Structures are given as structure tokens and as C-alpha cells.
Amino acid sequence: MIALVANPTRAVYAALVATLAIGWVLVAFDGGTFTLNDMVGIQQRSAALGIVAVGQTLAILAGSLDLSVAYLISLVSLVAAETMAGQPSNILTAVVAALGVSALVGLVNGIVITKLKVHAFIATLGVALVIRGVLDHLYDGPAGRVPVEFQQLGYARIGPIPVAALLWAAVAVAVWFLLRRTRLGNRIYAVGGDVEVARLSGVRTDRVVIAAHVLCSLCAGVAGLLLASRLGAGAPTVGTDGGYDLESIAAVVLGGTALAGGRGGVAGTVGGVLLLAVLDSVFNQLEVNSFFKDVVRGVVIVVAVAVYARRTGRRAS
Amino acid sequence: MKRAIPIFLVLAGLLVAIAAANPFFLEPAGFLAFLKRVAPLAILAAGQYFVIVSGEFDLSVGSLVTVEVVVAARLIDGDESMTWPVLALLIVIGLLVGLVNGLVTTKLRVPSFITTLGAMLILSGAVFLWTGGAPRGALSQGFRVFGREGVWAVLILLVVVTTAVLLMRADFGRTLVAVGDNEKAARLSGVRVDRARVLAFMISGLSAAIAGILLGGFAGVSAQVGQSLEFQAITAVVLGGVVLGGGRGHVVAAIAGAFTLEALFTLLNLHGISGALEYAVQGVIIIAAVAAGGLRLPALRLSPSKV
Numbered sequence: 001m002i003a004l005v006a007n008p009t010r011a012v013y014a015a016l017v018a019t020l021a022i023g024w025v026l027v028a029f030d031g032g033t034f035t036l037n038d039m040v041g042i043q044q045r046s047a048a049l050g051i052v053a054v055g056q057t058l059a060i061l062a063g064s065l066d067l068s069v070a071y072l073i074s075l076v077s078l079v080a081a082e083t084m085a086g087q088p089s090n091i092l093t094a095v096v097a098a099l100g101v102s103a104l105v106g107l108v109n110g111i112v113i114t115k116l117k118v119h120a121f122i123a124t125l126g127v128a129l130v131i132r133g134v135l136d137h138l139y140d141g142p143a144g145r146v147p148v149e150f151q152q153l154g155y156a157r158i159g160p161i162p163v164a165a166l167l168w169a170a171v172a173v174a175v176w177f178l179l180r181r182t183r184l185g186n187r188i189y190a191v192g193g194d195v196e197v198a199r200l201s202g203v204r205t206d207r208v209v210i211a212a213h214v215l216c217s218l219c220a221g222v223a224g225l226l227l228a229s230r231l232g233a234g235a236p237t238v239g240t241d242g243g244y245d246l247e248s249i250a251a252v253v254l255g256g257t258a259l260a261g262g263r264g265g266v267a268g269t270v271g272g273v274l275l276l277a278v279l280d281s282v283f284n285q286l287e288v289n290s291f292f293k294d295v296v297r298g299v300v301i302v303v304a305v306a307v308y309a310r311r312t313g314r315r316a317s
Numbered sequence: 318m319k320r321a322i323p324i325f326l327v328l329a330g331l332l333v334a335i336a337a338a339n340p341f342f343l344e345p346a347g348f349l350a351f352l353k354r355v356a357p358l359a360i361l362a363a364g365q366y367f368v369i370v371s372g373e374f375d376l377s378v379g380s381l382v383t384v385e386v387v388v389a390a391r392l393i394d395g396d397e398s399m400t401w402p403v404l405a406l407l408i409v410i411g412l413l414v415g416l417v418n419g420l421v422t423t424k425l426r427v428p429s430f431i432t433t434l435g436a437m438l439i440l441s442g443a444v445f446l447w448t449g450g451a452p453r454g455a456l457s458q459g460f461r462v463f464g465r466e467g468v469w470a471v472l473i474l475l476v477v478v479t480t481a482v483l484l485m486r487a488d489f490g491r492t493l494v495a496v497g498d499n500e501k502a503a504r505l506s507g508v509r510v511d512r513a514r515v516l517a518f519m520i521s522g523l524s525a526a527i528a529g530i531l532l533g534g535f536a537g538v539s540a541q542v543g544q545s546l547e548f549q550a551i552t553a554v555v556l557g558g559v560v561l562g563g564g565r566g567h568v569v570a571a572i573a574g575a576f577t578l579e580a581l582f583t584l585l586n587l588h589g590i591s592g593a594l595e596y597a598v599q600g601v602i603i604i605a606a607v608a609a610g611g612l613r614l615p616a617l618r619l620s621p622s623k624v
Binding site for chain 2: 112116117118119122123125127129132133134136137246253259289292294295297298301302305306309310
């Protein structure tokens with residue numbers, strides 16, 4: 001089982017190293033250079049997606065998925081920026097409010113899925129529509145103001161490393177610890193693996209799924225805070241413009257986590273996000289058409305999952 | 318079919334409410350306009366139904382609709398004589414995309430959620446790479462007549478519905494439901510599971526081609542013409558009581574789901590809840606409808622293993 005989980009993770013990191021190497025050569029041939037600054041830029045850009053994807057990993061491992069994260073990110077950026085209203089003294093209140101809203105949305109997702117027995121796809125799509133309606137009703141454009149102090153989160157660096165990347169790393173390590181070292185983590189794998197077996201083994205499966213969704217939404221909330229600090233304001237389209245819903249699911253699956261749940265982990269997801277980010281910045285350096293990027297991204301995701309399917313298939317048979 | 322009764326009651330209620338708020342709806346012209354508006358989504362829902370009942374998803378139909386419209390506009394470029402060859406090409410594109418989706422899902426064993434998500438990225442990326450970022454060219458009058466003239470749209474819708482019902486009554490339909498219900502059992506009883514699923518994806522691709530042809534005439538050429546149609550189609554199918562994960566539900570109910578969704582939009586518009594809160598109401602109603610269906614049938618699984 002452990003070897004099976006480790007395999008796709010190793011594969012995605014191998015692909016990451018290969019992409020970096022090939023990218024570096026291509027960029028060098030093109031007459032450019034791939035500097036430390038570009039590497040830092042990669043982390044900077046991927047931090048928000050990375051944090052969302054780590055949360056999405058929890059939902060998917062539990063056998064669920066969350067399509068509401070993109071609109072939640074927009075909502076959180078607005079809640080945070082409006083509460084701060086440019087005052088540094090409001091930062092703490094704003095962060096608490098933003099995370100509170102996120103947890104609430106996650107709770108609703110989890111309860112609708114487990115108690116009302118609505119398929120996760122429909123439940124989170126419905127919640128996404130509700131948030132979208134509220135956003136469209138209340139906001140026409142960017143609102144609120146983020147004080148300069150909080151903008152440090154998005155732009156400051158400690159040495160060469162952006163604070164945003166450290167935040168991503170912290171979230172990833174926390175979730176890794178949760179999954180590998182805690183009872184809840186074990187139960188998330190159990191429920192995602194086989195919900196009936198988990199129930200018969202005495203796991204309160206509903207609670208586990210709800211917890212996974214609350215944590216997933218909290219991660220989206222953290223990403224929303226990060227994006228608000230970058231923009232200096234809240235924006236009703238920041239989440240959907242980034243395509244964080246489907247993109248985060250793609251990154252998780254690229255990282256070798258099975259969409260059916262129960263198999264995979266955070267390490268793979270981090271690799272998947274980095275792979276997407278490296279592809280992106282290599283294409284930027286080569287000034288490749290952005291539509292071509294979409295085509296390549298689509299091919300990479302499908303091919304990667306096809307490769308994982310072959311590996312797991314061979315081991316199972 | 319018993320599962321489908323609630324959706325017809327809800328649809329009837331919505332239609333009565335619309336008629337009460339806007340008597341024009343009861344006149345032939347008013348009702349024809351409604352049918353014309355519903356037709357593309359109803360056709361997409363019919364196609365999506367085949368994929369969903371076999372236990373899969375097709376997220377690529379929205380992009381595929383955009384691709385069909387953009388390709389048609391660029392190739393026809395206002396030239397009437399190009400209308401029929403391009404129409405034929407569009408149908409081929411739809412079938413081909415479905416074939417690829419189906420083969421990747423069954424032979425390479427990629428979950429259809431990912432296959433069609435990838436197809437979504439590839440299709441929209443490729444078509445705008447080809448046209449340089451924005452739709453170009455124009456549709457011919459002969460092309461636009463299908464989406465513009467209510468009679469044509471209704472006729473096409475009727476043909477699609479009839480074909481879908483006949484397909485589901487034929488061996489193919491029963492095979493497909495069996496595959497969605499219990500893949501292993503179907504395989505052991507000699508059903509060619511992969512072939513059934515590939516055909517389902519091809520039907521979905523074909524329905525996206527037809528919906529694209531209608532929408533090109535109805536809504537015109539734009540880069541957003543197919544946006545989020547995949548979610549609307551899936552929502553419509555699920556509203557019709559078809560279970561995500563496969564094996565249960567009726568195609569007529571799925572089409573009724575599309576009618577219900579469109580009737581809901583119409584009613585919300587009539588009561589001035591347009592744009593802003595429309596989405597919120599839509600979200601609540603979708604969850605409520607599926608929850609109501611799920612509570613009566615506790616067998617609805619949280620995470621179908623096929624996802």
C-alpha cells in the first residue's frame with residue numbers, strides 16, 4: 001500500500017525535475033536565462049493555488065470534492081478587505097472573520113453532503129452558485145482596502161524566499177502532519193477508501209467528511225487572504241479568474257491522488273502544483289501563446305493520470 | 318420512471334407560475350420562444366444523460382459548444398455555399414471529441430472527470446490558438462436559421478428526444494444502464510462495457526455539436542457561448558432524478574430537468590430576480606431538489622467509485 005502511494009508521488013517529482021531541466025535548456029537555447037529570481041517567481045505565483053490544492057487534497061482523499069473554493073476565495077478576499085478598511089488595527093478581526101466565513105461554508109458543504117446525502121459534485125456546485133449570487137448582488141467591483149502592513153504577506157521576502165511561499169509550506173506541512181500522524185488523518189483515508197468499511201469499523205464517517213470540508217474551505221480562506229493582500233483590496237472575481245476550483249482538482253490529481261478518494265497525499269499535490277507552475281514560467285520565458293499553454297496543460301493532466309492508472313492497474317492485477 | 322414524477326410536478330408548477338405572471342407565455346408565439354430557448358440545454362442534457370447513466374461525467378461539452386460555434390464562424394465566414402459542408406464537419410468534430418474522450422476514459426483508464434476536464438482545456442485552448450484569441454468570421458443565414466426559427470429548433474429537439482428514447486429502449490440503452498449500475502456484473506455477463514461507454518461519450522459529443530449549431534444561430538458568435546454549459550447540463554440531468562455514479566434514471570426526466578432549469582430562469586426573470594440573486598436561488602433549489610430525491614432513496618452514494 002505504501003509503495004503504491006509513494007509511486008505516483010515519485011513520478012510527479014521526477015516529472016518536475018525533468019521539466020525544470022528541459023525548460024532550462026529550452027530557455028537557454030532561446031537566449032534567455034533561468035535565474036534564482038524566476039524560481040522565486042514560481043513559488044510566488046503558485047502559493048495561492050498550492051494552498052487551495054492542499055485543502056482540496058483533504059476533500060478528495062475523503063472521497064469528496066469541492067467545486068465551491070473559487071467563489072469562496074473571492075468572498076473571503078472581500079470580507080477581509082472590507083473588515084480591514086485600511087486600518088492595521090483591524091487585521092486580526094479581519095483574519096478571524098475571513099476564516100470564520102470559510103469554516104462556515106465548509107461546514108455547510110459537509111452537512112449538505114453527509115446529512116442531506118447530496119452528491120458532493122452537486123452540493124458544492126450549489127453552494128458555489130449561492131456564494132456567486134451573494135457576490136453579484138453585493139459587489140460590482142473591487143471593494144475594501146488592505147493596509148500596507150497586511151500587504152507584506154503577499155510581497156515581502158525573508159532572504160530570497162517569499163513569505164507567501166513560507167505560508168504555503170506551513171499549510172502543506174500542517175496538513176501532511178494531520179494526514180500522517182493524527183487519528184483524523186487516518187480516518188480520512190479510511191472513509192475515502194471505503195465508506196462502508198469505515199462505518200462498520202466504528203468510524204463516524206459523517207464527521208470525518210465534514211471535518212475534511214471545513215479544513216478544505218479554511219485552506220481556500222487562507223488563499224483568499226493571500227490574494228487580498230496581493231491586490232490590496234477584495235475582488236469578486238479573483239477566485240474565478242484564477243480558475244481555482246478545477247485547477248486545484250487538476251493539481252491534486254496530477255500529484256497522484258486518486259479522484260475516488262483514499263489514495264494519495266499532500267506531497268504529491270505540492271509536486272503537482274509546482275509542475276504546473278514550472279510549465280507556466282517556462283512558457284512565459286519562451287513567450288508561448290497562452291492558448292497553447294492551456295492545450296499543453298490539458299494534455300499533461302490527462303497523460304499523467306493515464307500513467308498512474310497503468311501503474312496501479314499492474315500492481316492490482 | 319417513478320423517480321421522475323417529482324420533476325414533472327415541479328415543471329408543471331413552474332409553467333403554471335410563468336403563465337400566471339405572463340399570459341403571453343400561453344400563446345403559441347410565447348411558448349415557441351420558450352421552447353427555442355430551452356432546446357440547446359435540453360439537447361445537451363439528453364447527451365449528458367447517456368454519459369452519466371453509464372457512470373461517467375462529460376465536463377467538455379461547454380468548451381465543445383464554443384469550439385463548434387467558433388469553427389463554424391471562421392470556416393463559413395458569411396459564405397452561404399459553405400453552410401452544409403461545415404454543418405457536416407461540426408457533427409464529425411462532435412463525434413470525434415466524444416470518441417477520444419471515451420477511448421481515453423475506457424482504454425487508458427483515466428477517470429472521466431479528468432479526461433473531460435483535460436479535453437475542456439485542450440479544446441478551448443486549441444480553437445483560440447487557431448483563431449488568434451477571439452472568434453472571427455461570420456455565420457451564414459442558412460446556418461443561423463436553425464437556432465433562430467423556433468420551428469426548426471423545436472423540430473430538432475423533437476428528433477433528439479425521440480432518438481434518445483428509442484436508444485434507451487433498445488438493447489444499447491439497457492446495456493448502458495447495466496454498465497452504470499454494476500460494471501463488474503455487466504462485464505461478467507458478457508456486455509462490452511468499454512464500447513457502450515465510448516458510444517455514450519460520442520452521443521454526448523454529438524449533442525454538443527447540435528446544441529452548438531442551435532446556439533450559434535440563437536445567441537451569435539462569441540467566445541463565451543458555451544461557458545458553464547457543462548455544469549448546467551449536469552445539473553439538469555441530476556434535477557431529473559438521474560443519479561451521479563450511474564445506473565439509475567430516465568432520459569425523458571433528464572430532459573425535463575433542462576426544461577425545469579430554464580423555466581426557473583424564466584420565472585426568476587419575470588419576478589425581477591435577474592442576474593444578481595438568480596444564482597443564489599438556483600443553487601439553493603438544486604441542492605434542495607437533489608436532497609429531496611436523496612432522502613427518499615438512501616442508496617445514493619456519497620462517493621461513487623467510478624468518479
